[in-house]
Amino acid sequence: MEKVLMKGNEALAEAAIRAGCKCFFGYPITPQSELPAYLAREMPKRGGVFLQAESEVAAINMVYGAAGAGVRVMTSSSSPGISLKQEGISYLCGAELPCVIVNIMRGGPGLGDIQPAQSDYFQATRGGGHGDYRTIVLAPSSVQELVDLVYDAFDLADMYRNPVLILGDGILGQMMEPVVFKERPARQLPPKDWATTGKMGRQKPNVINSLYLDPVKLEEHNLKLFKKYQEIEAKEARYEILNGDDAEYFVIAYGICARIAHAAVEMAREEGIKVGLIRPITLWPYPKKAFEEVLPKAKAFLTVELSLGQMVEDVKLSVEGRAPVYFYGRTGGMVPTAEEIFEEIKKMRGLS
Amino acid sequence: MKVVFERPKSLQATKTHYCPGCGHGVIHRLVAEVMDELGIQDKTIGVAPVGCAVLAYNYFDCDMQQAAHGRAPAVATGIKRALPDRVVFTYQGDGDLAAIGTAEIVHAAARGENITVIFVNNAIYGMTGGQMAPTTLVGQKTETSPYGRDPQIAGYPIRVCEMLATLDGPSFLARAELTDVKNINKTKSYIKKAFEMQLSGKGFSLVEILSPCPTNWGMKPKDAVDWVKNEMVKVFPPGVFKEPKEG
Numbered sequence: 001m002e003k004v005l006m007k008g009n010e011a012l013a014e015a016a017i018r019a020g021c022k023c024f025f026g027y028p029i030t031p032q033s034e035l036p037a038y039l040a041r042e043m044p045k046r047g048g049v050f051l052q053a054e055s056e057v058a059a060i061n062m063v064y065g066a067a068g069a070g071v072r073v074m075t076s077s078s079s080p081g082i083s084l085k086q087e088g089i090s091y092l093c094g095a096e097l098p099c100v101i102v103n104i105m106r107g108g109p110g111l112g113d114i115q116p117a118q119s120d121y122f123q124a125t126r127g128g129g130h131g132d133y134r135t136i137v138l139a140p141s142s143v144q145e146l147v148d149l150v151y152d153a154f155d156l157a158d159m160y161r162n163p164v165l166i167l168g169d170g171i172l173g174q175m176m177e178p179v180v181f182k183e184r185p186a187r188q189l190p191p192k193d194w195a196t197t198g199k200m201g202r203q204k205p206n207v208i209n210s211l212y213l214d215p216v217k218l219e220e221h222n223l224k225l226f227k228k229y230q231e232i233e234a235k236e237a238r239y240e241i242l243n244g245d246d247a248e249y250f251v252i253a254y255g256i257c258a259r260i261a262h263a264a265v266e267m268a269r270e271e272g273i274k275v276g277l278i279r280p281i282t283l284w285p286y287p288k289k290a291f292e293e294v295l296p297k298a299k300a301f302l303t304v305e306l307s308l309g310q311m312v313e314d315v316k317l318s319v320e321g322r323a324p325v326y327f328y329g330r331t332g333g334m335v336p337t338a339e340e341i342f343e344e345i346k347k348m349r350g351l352s
Numbered sequence: 353m354k355v356v357f358e359r360p361k362s363l364q365a366t367k368t369h370y371c372p373g374c375g376h377g378v379i380h381r382l383v384a385e386v387m388d389e390l391g392i393q394d395k396t397i398g399v400a401p402v403g404c405a406v407l408a409y410n411y412f413d414c415d416m417q418q419a420a421h422g423r424a425p426a427v428a429t430g431i432k433r434a435l436p437d438r439v440v441f442t443y444q445g446d447g448d449l450a451a452i453g454t455a456e457i458v459h460a461a462a463r464g465e466n467i468t469v470i471f472v473n474n475a476i477y478g479m480t481g482g483q484m485a486p487t488t489l490v491g492q493k494t495e496t497s498p499y500g501r502d503p504q505i506a507g508y509p510i511r512v513c514e515m516l517a518t519l520d521g522p523s524f525l526a527r528a529e530l531t532d533v534k535n536i537n538k539t540k541s542y543i544k545k546a547f548e549m550q551l552s553g554k555g556f557s558l559v560e561i562l563s564p565c566p567t568n569w570g571m572k573p574k575d576a577v578d579w580v581k582n583e584m585v586k587v588f589p590p591g592v593f594k595e596p597k598e599g
Contacts, residue, residue, distance in 0.1 A: 022434060023430065023433055023434055025430065049433045049434070051429070051433060053426065053459075054455055054456070054458075054459035055455055057423065057426075057455075057456075058423070058426040058429075058455065058456055058459065059426075061419065061420060061423035061426035061427050061430065061456070062426050062427070062429050062430035062433070063430060064417070064419070064420075064423075064426075064427050064430060065399070065417060065419075065426065065427035065428060065429060065430020065431040065432075065434070066430035066431065066433060066434040067430070068417045068427075068430070068431065069397070069430065069431045069434040069435050069438075070434070071434040071435075073430070073434070087420055088420065088423070091419075091420050095418075196397045196415035196416065196417055196431070197397070197415065197435060197438070198394055198395035198396055198397055198414070198415055198435070198438045198439075199393070199394045199395075199414060199415055200394055200395065201394060205409075205412070205413055205414055205415050205416060206415045206416075207409045207415070207416045207417070207418070208416070208417040208418065209409060209416075209417070209418040210418065211406060211407075211418055
C-alpha cells in the first residue's frame with residue numbers, strides 16, 4: 001500500500017471523502033483552514049458537495065439538514081467556532097442525526113490564540129450545548145490515526161445515530177506525517193429508513209425533530225438516548241497502554257500531548273523509573289477500563305494536558321481515590337517539552 | 353354527488369393548534385393545495401421553524417424537519433444540497449426569519465439557494481405570547497413594547513422583500529395579504545409561482561404573507577383582518593418585488 005506524506009488537516013479531508021462523506025459545510029477559521037481548502041478542491045471532482053457557510057451556526061445547521069436527508073456529512077472548525085456550533089450539536093443529538101464534527105483545538109478562552117490546545121475537553125465530553133446528551137469523542141495522536149479514526153467516526157455516527165467529534169489540535173492539523181489510506185471492508189450499518197428524503201411512495205411522512213412538548217414523552221425520549229449512551233460506554237471505549245507491563249507509575253495523556261508524554265516516559269525508563277503511558281483514544285466514552293487494568297500495580301498517576309486540568313477530572317473519577325492523581329498542564333497554546341514532563345514524573349515518584 | 357371542496361392530500365387529517373382567526377391554517381392549506389396541484393407531495397421536504405408553526409410537521413403530509421430558531425434556511429440548504437432533485441421549502445414567522453434568522457435568510461437568498469420560503473409576517477411573536485417582532489409597526493403595542501414601538505428605543509420594522517430584492521440571488525420575491533378571497537387567491541398564485549421557480553431550477557423564491565394574529569393583537573378576527581388591510585399594508589406594500597424577466 002502506498003505511503004504518502006500529508007498534513008493532518010489534508011489527510012483528514014481525504015479520509016472523509018474515502019469514507020463516503022457526501023457533503024461538507026464549514027466556515028473559515030485557523031488552524032484548520034487546509035481541511036476546507038482541500039475539500040473545496042476535491043469534493044466537486046468526486047461527486048460531493050462543498051459549501052462555505054455564512055457562519056458556524058449556519059454550517060452546523062446545514063449539517064443537520066443534510067444528515068436528516070440521510071447522507072454522510074461533516075463540518076470542521078476550531079475552538080471558538082465549535083462554541084458557536086453548540087446549539088446545532090444539541091439539536092443533532094436530540095434529533096439523533098449522524099454526522100462528524102472536527103475540532104482542531106486552539107487556545108482560549110474567547111478569541112484566545114491560534115496555537116495548539118486541549119482546553120475544549122469539558123465542552124466536548126460533557127455535551128457542550130443545552131440538555132442531557134453526549135457526543136462520541138475521538139482523539140487521534142498521529143496523522144495515520146487521524147485518517148483511521150475518520151472512517152470509524154462516520155461508522156459510529158451511523159451505527160448510533162449520533163454526532164461524533166474528532167478532537168485534534170493545532171499541531172496534529174498542521175504537521176506532516178506519512179499515511180496509508182487502507183481499504184476497509186464495508187461495515188454492516190443500520191438502514192437510514194428514518195431519513196427525510198421525500199416520501200417517495202412511503203405511507204407515512206418521516207419527521208426529524210427534537211421537540212417533545214409533553215414532559216412524559218421527553219423523559220421517555222431522553223431515557224432512550226441514555227440507554228444508547230450506556231451501550232456506547234459499554235462497547236466503544238478505546239485506549240492504548242504503552243510500557244505498561246512492569247509499570248508502577250502511569251502518565252495519562254491524549255492527542256499530541258500523548259506523543260510528547262511518551263518521549264518523557266522513555267526518558268524516565270532510561271533512568272530506571274518504571275513508568276507507563278495510558279493514552280485514551282475515546283474521550284467519551286472515557287476508557288475507565290484502562291485504569292482497572294493497571295490499578296492493582298499503580299502507585300500514582302500523572303495527567304498531562306494542554307489545559308489547566310480538564311481530563312484530570314475523568315482520571316480521578318476512574319481512579320476513585322485508590323491512588324494519588326497528579327496533574328501537569330500548559331495552557332494558552334504553550335506546549336510542554338518531554339523534559340518538563342520527565343521532571344513531573346520524577347516529582348510524582350518522589351511524592352508517592 | 354360531486355365533491356366541490358376537500359382536504360388537500362398534502363395536509364394531514366388532523367386538527368391544528370392554531371387560534372381562531374389565525375392565518376396559519378389558511379396558509380398551510382394554500383401550500384398543500386399547491387403541492388397537490390404540482391404533484392410534488394412525494395418528493396417534498398418541508399422545514400418547520402420555531403414559533404407558532406413549529407408543529408407544522410404534524411400538519412403537512414410530507415417529510416419534514418424541525419429546525420432550530422431562525423436556522424430553517426440553513427437546514428433547507430443542507431437538504432437541498434444533499435438531494436438536489438427534491439423540493440425543499442421552509443415555513444417561517446417574522447421573529448424566526450427576520451430577527452434571529454436574518455443571517456441565514458439573507459445568505460440563502462444571496463446564494464440563490466434553490467429553495468422556497470413561506471414567510472408569515474404577523475408583526476408579533478405569537479408562540480411566546482405577543483412580544484415585539486422585527487416587523488412590529490411603529491406605535492404598535494406588544495408585551496415588550498407596552499407603550500407602542502418607539503423608534504428611539506426599538507428602531508423600525510424590517511421590510512424583508514425589499515431588502516432581499518437588492519440581491520442577485522433570488523428569482524422570485526412577492527408579498528401578499530391574507531385579507532379577502534381575492535387576496536387569498538393571489539397569495540396562492542404567488543406560492544405556486546415560488547414552487548415553480550424551484551422546480552425549474554431558477555433559485556431562491558420567497559413569498560411574504562401579511563397574516564392576522566387576533567389573539568396577540570387583542571382583536572376580534574374580523575378586526576384583525578381589517579388591521580392587516582388598513583395598517584400593515586401601509587408599511588408592507590403587497591406586490592411582486594422580483595421575478596424573472598419573460599422570454
